[in-house]
Amino acid sequence: MSLARAESRRLFKRRFTKLLMVGVLLILAAVAAGTYLSNQKVSAGQIAEAKAEANRDYQAGLVSAEQEKQKCLAAEGTPEIQNWGGSCENIYTPSPEDYDYVWYMPASFELRQEFPDMISVFAVVLAAAAFLIGASFVGSEWNSGGMMNLLLWRPQRLRVLGTKMAVFLGWLTGVSLLLAAVWTGVFQLIAQFRGTTDRMTSGVWQSFGLMGLRGLALIVVAGALGFAMASLGRHTGMALGALIGIGAVQIGVYVMAQLAGAKYPDVFLAPLWLFAWLYKEFVVEDYTSCDYSSTGGCELDQFTMTWQVAGTGTAVLVVLVVGAAMWTMRSRDIT
Structure with a gap:
């Protein structure tokens, strides 16, 4: 051998x-x-629903950002403006990329x-x-x-x-x-x-x-x-x-x-x-x-x-x- x-x-x-x-x-x-x-397996209906939910959250984010901006503008000229870093330009406005519909779908x-x-x-x-x-x-x-x-x-x-x-x-x-x-x-x-x-x-x-x-x-x-x-x-x-x-x-x-x-x-x-x-x-x-x-x-x-x-x-x-x-x-x- x-x-x-x-x-x-x-x-x-x-x-x-x-x-x-x-x-x-x-x-x-x-x-x-x-x-x-x-x-x-993700269906076409689930993808559509995820996209719709992502868009709803995006719209809600825009509303929240606008409300925050109005508060900041109202505080201009007062000490409270420091809560926004001294300028309303620092307020972040969300974008659609922040709400990827993939995050709203089940694991696949x-x-x-x-x-x-x-x-x-x-x-x-x-x-x-x-x-x-x-x-x-x-x-x-x-x-x-x-x-x-x-x-x-x-x-x-x-x-x-x-x-x-x-x-x-x-x-x-x-x-x-x-x-x-x-x-x-x-x-x-x-x-x-x-x-x-x-x-x-x-x-x-x-x-x-x-x-x-x-x-x-x-x-x-x-x-x-x-x-x-x-x-x-x-x-x-x-x-x-x-x-x-x-x-x-x-x-x-x-x-x-x-x-x-x-x-x-x-x-x-x-x-x-x-x-x-x-x-x-x-x-x-x-x-x-x-x-x-x-x-x-x-x-x-x-x-x-x-x-x-x-x-x-x-x-x-x-x-x-x-x-x-x-x-x-x-x-x-x-x-």
């Missing part, structure tokens, strides 16, 4: 792998069911608008599972002594570890693609029966596909990191401990950056990088750059984290961790 085939059998015969995949399927099924039950699943969030949910859930399965797959081998026995049969260290990782990542990619196809089909059906598939062009599907590929990359990276960290520590718990430690360090750096007055301390948090990778960019704003007491208004200073930057940083991390795992596999004693 080839090494790759043996590793494939070992991967899928593990109870932890089976239980975790069942858990993933249950979570995804719960998300899909919740989305289906919390949305409904719009595939074009809401499916990107479902792609993110899918990617994050599978990435978490990939990290745990990858860590357990190699960590249990080290902890039980199975790795030492395997090296007696195949004494090529790097080939053994590399094949084990390649088999895991290969199956992870295949299963993820299969589940992604089912996930897409399910939400297309939800949109047809409990929402709308309007404005779905080829460009929109292409955008979904590219986002899905970035989600797949996230899943594979999470699996590789879990596998490599567990191999470095030669125990499943070492990968989990390293993950907790990295999270604690990030929070510490974030707090210190805030105390030091850093302009954009949020860039030290991994969730920002994750969001930027999936949604192509994430804009961080410096709320200290504006004087909100000013009546003239101002624009906040901004920093945009792009998916290219997030991807490059993550790629460097993966190369370092996987490279360290391979180096220690080659140089450390197997005991």
Whole structure:
């Protein structure tokens, strides 16, 4: 039997792998069911009623604004004018855009608008599972002594570890693609029966596909990191401990950056990088750059984290961790 085939059998015969995949399927099924039950198909009559209600509220807003303006004009030349900032020109007059009829309709699943969030949910859930399965797959081998026995049969260290990782990542990619196809089909059906598939062009599907590929990359990276960290520590718990430690360090750096007055301390948090990778960019704003007491208004200073930057940083991390795992596999004693 080839090494790759043996590793494939070992991967899928593990109870932890089976239980975790069942858990993933249950979570995804719960998300899909919740989305289906919390949305409904909107009829033309409901749209007309929502537009009428939005217009009624808009007209009421105009009347209220006019009444407020008359009060202000009557207070001119008196101390009470300060209640309106000293001038009646500051009174806001509502516009039709302030009363979007969509806000008056029941929840309805719009595939074009809401499916990107479902792609993110899918990617994050599978990435978490990939990290745990990858860590357990190699960590249990080290902890039980199975790795030492395997090296007696195949004494090529790097080939053994590399094949084990390649088999895991290969199956992870295949299963993820299969589940992604089912996930897409399910939400297309939800949109047809409990929402709308309007404005779905080829460009929109292409955008979904590219986002899905970035989600797949996230899943594979999470699996590789879990596998490599567990191999470095030669125990499943070492990968989990390293993950907790990295999270604690990030929070510490974030707090210190805030105390030091850093302009954009949020860039030290991994969730920002994750969001930027999936949604192509994430804009961080410096709320200290504006004087909100000013009546003239101002624009906040901004920093945009792009998916290219997030991807490059993550790629460097993966190369370092996987490279360290391979180096220690080659140089450390197997005991």
